[in-house]
Amino acid sequence: MSRKIILVAALGILFVMFFLSMEEMEDLFKNDAKLYFFEHGLDDTGSSNLITAILLDYRLFDSLFEAGILLVAVFGVIWISRHDFEERNAHFMLDKYKTPELFVTLSRFVFPLLLMLGFFIILNGHLTPGGGFQGGAVVATAILLLYYINLERKTDISLIVAVVKFAYLGIVLTASISLITRGEIFTNFMAVDAPTMSKYIYIIALDILIGINVALCLWAIFTAFLKEGR
Amino acid sequence: MNDLMWIDIIAYVLQFMLIAIAVVVVLQKNNSTIVLLVVAFSLVVSGLYVINHAPDVAIAEVAIGAAIIPLIYVISISRQREFIVLDRAMDDFIISNNDFTGIGYVLLKRFTDYYHLELNICNDPGLCSWEAGPDKVICEKTNVDLIVSRDEEKGVYQLKGKESSLLMTKLAQMAEDYDDIEVHTFTERGFGE
Numbered sequence: 001m002s003r004k005i006i007l008v009a010a011l012g013i014l015f016v017m018f019f020l021s022m023e024e025m026e027d028l029f030k031n032d033a034k035l036y037f038f039e040h041g042l043d044d045t046g047s048s049n050l051i052t053a054i055l056l057d058y059r060l061f062d063s064l065f066e067a068g069i070l071l072v073a074v075f076g077v078i079w080i081s082r083h084d085f086e087e088r089n090a091h092f093m094l095d096k097y098k099t100p101e102l103f104v105t106l107s108r109f110v111f112p113l114l115l116m117l118g119f120f121i122i123l124n125g126h127l128t129p130g131g132g133f134q135g136g137a138v139v140a141t142a143i144l145l146l147y148y149i150n151l152e153r154k155t156d157i158s159l160i161v162a163v164v165k166f167a168y169l170g171i172v173l174t175a176s177i178s179l180i181t182r183g184e185i186f187t188n189f190m191a192v193d194a195p196t197m198s199k200y201i202y203i204i205a206l207d208i209l210i211g212i213n214v215a216l217c218l219w220a221i222f223t224a225f226l227k228e229g230r
Numbered sequence: 231m232n233d234l235m236w237i238d239i240i241a242y243v244l245q246f247m248l249i250a251i252a253v254v255v256v257l258q259k260n261n262s263t264i265v266l267l268v269v270a271f272s273l274v275v276s277g278l279y280v281i282n283h284a285p286d287v288a289i290a291e292v293a294i295g296a297a298i299i300p301l302i303y304v305i306s307i308s309r310q311r312e313f314i315v316l317d318r319a320m321d322d323f324i325i326s327n328n329d330f331t332g333i334g335y336v337l338l339k340r341f342t343d344y345y346h347l348e349l350n351i352c353n354d355p356g357l358c359s360w361e362a363g364p365d366k367v368i369c370e371k372t373n374v375d376l377i378v379s380r381d382e383e384k385g386v387y388q389l390k391g392k393e394s395s396l397l398m399t400k401l402a403q404m405a406e407d408y409d410d411i412e413v414h415t416f417t418e419r420g421f422g423e
Contacts, residue, residue: 137293
């Protein structure tokens, strides 16, 4: 009981600290970077969504390593669960964890809509909130629902990993084209004075590659967890 | 009262909900309830992100926190709590009179109840008649915990499982009372081999 009281007290202190720090956050709203991005973001990158502009152009170096970390996480999960052989799950006589009918029916209805929403978020990363990562996560959710509709579903995890590697290579290469065209690495490959309308080709290409990378990485992690039961 | 103040009130309510959910998650014992509470936490957080003008982060939070993580947790929890038995004997050891009343089923049920596990018996035709698979290989390559088979020469039923599993020791103890049941274990290959 005393441990619970200490826990609640600690959370209470955290809560008070949070409210005290809210006062000081006012300073954060007065920085110049925000104004700079607001003024030049659309012209520099061709993306009306300034978050995407920062992630895929100004701070692309960070985003590359984010995608890389996801890839390394997949390798780690697969290495730990050792799925280098032909996998199969036993067919159950007594399936106590059968998915409820309502959930299966609803999943069948939601699956195409979710897939469409994911592709919409990926392709409109330069216009609406979202982008490669968010859209990829939504597409991955749609794919995962298939496993609840049909638990017997088999996946070749090595094929997914092979595709993910090439997707990541594609991201790095697309980001490096600017070294030839602009003489500057990890930025938009269109010329600096190109019209804004043509600059977002780069944003869309990178969004699609990152979307593929994220969706397949999450799919591989989920499959590894699904097969892990030994 | 203008719109801005309403948003402030909603934000405060969501922040209090966040703390309440966090406390309940820590105090809660049931795993399924915890998963649902984690989902609720993610949804509340994403609502706060939207209020604070970060729709990009909110979409990521909903997709990861409220969809993928609970799906992974549900699978992991259900796999963790089940004890999978492969029935290669295919006679009345497990099922007699079309019901789970066989002597082996009673023993395994008592054993899994002792550890609060869910007993899950499978007789996958593909696995049972798998020529390339001696029992050790089946145990390594599938998610089966225990294999039941019949030794025709000795006329006994054999229960085989991994040596590393502590459960096998207890099962061997429980099976001592039965004359026609033997418990065997085999060593697995080490991690990373």
